[in-house]
Amino acid sequence: MTNRIKEFKNMVDHLTDVPKKVINNEQIITNSSPYRQKYHVESESGTLGDPNGFSYFNGKYQLFYQWSPLAYSQKPHYTQHGWKHLVSDDLIHWQDLGAAIESDTRYDRYGTYSGSAISEDDKLLMFYTGNTWINTDTQNNWVRIPYQITAYMDKNNIVHRNNDPIIEGTVSGYTAHFRDPKVWKKDGEYYAILGVQRTNLTGTALIIHSKDFKDWNLLGELNTKYDSLGYMWECPDYFELDNNGVLVFCPQGLKSEGNKYQNIYQTCYLMGDKVSLPDTEFNAENLKELDHGFDLYASQTMFSPDGRRILISWMGLPETSYPTDKFHYSGCMTIPKELKIINNKLYQVPIRELDTCRVNEQIIKQTLTDNVYQKKLSQTANEYDFSIDFKTSNAFIIDLFADEDDQRRFRIILNKKKNEIVIDRSTTGKDISVAYGTTRTLDYSIDNEINIRIYTDTSSVELFVNGGEEVFTSRVFPKKSQSYLFLNSVGGTTAVTGNIYEMSK
16 A cells, blocks of 8 residues: 555646656657567557547547556656547557546546547547545555546547546445446447446446436446456447447456466457347357457457447556566557457458558568578568468478577467467567466467468567467567577478568558
């Protein structure tokens, strides 16, 4: 509790309350980092967290995110938490509009927590959780009071918050872990889903309803077959796609099962029939992990003007230290992905707009028989699109971010014999959360051919298998000299054809 008191000692309402030299110094430290990404969204300093308010409004894509630009400031340390605001024409090139919401009311004094937005005529309707504490003059008796707050942003990008929250505190049967509203509209009426914790310390979600976005009523818990699934559900996002209902969410507290649930916290999804409203029945299939890598959390989706369901996520995990901390920043966004349902499975496909970042195409056409292909690359920000034919081999290995001797690398193993895909960052570079392991394994039935698409940046790898059927998202922190690609056929002959593109934003 003492740490929390220290954290809020220099809490400020607005960045303008902080000496400019403090802000500039934080940005100078961050800019000195060797790990800054080339085409992924990062904060200019401090922490970047959950994507919020992801939407399309006023002719542009809108992206907000959890933002503490002074999280690493020292002597003195300042705390300031809000929503950062970015806009884009193409989901790739983002313009920074600064702070959209700052923690400057009595309802969000200790944090503007996650929320969402939906476009309605000349307004972007917004809904978020404000975090406050009471009894803060004590050492060990702090009490959290969450507030569910509605607001709107006008076409001048000014946010107008309502004077009173629609829900103050929690409701009977639930603890103060009550947050992250995701709003949608159906049949002319508004609904929102919130992540909550029951008083028996199990996680679930609640659905609320409004006809006018002003007066809201509680419909009840999302009724699934999971009565006990972790201790808290964060960042729930319900949407409907191809006549299916889909819930993407973060059930905290899952115990690992074999190769599943290996990270400190997971992002998962349930898919089934559309949620029945107003009785909140959700007939869904078994829980599945959205991503099989090391570092994905807190996803949010939006419906684009051309009819696509687009997802973006925080590439980072709560309660996890990263090598960028030394440079006074952490976190980035994933690339945006289009969601599709194919063969009753949720696919994540890199958005087509990313193709505009391709430069300097290199064609790969190799037939390898128990031997290794080596290539030095001119930069680490690349896209790889490989078709791999290993009818007569047992496995195929791709080493990214490798040094000249292939002793340090990020390794991808496509093991046809064992029907599994393995990623290994044990020798890539700086250690990250090694207590949770340095490999991830997915049981996956591998045919004689497979397509692999990979997006690398200075400090990240996003791997897409067979058109986005499975995805692995990971942070990596190699040395600058690790600029080689190695391809290795194991147990026979493998043919590899495809392309490497340098990515230029």
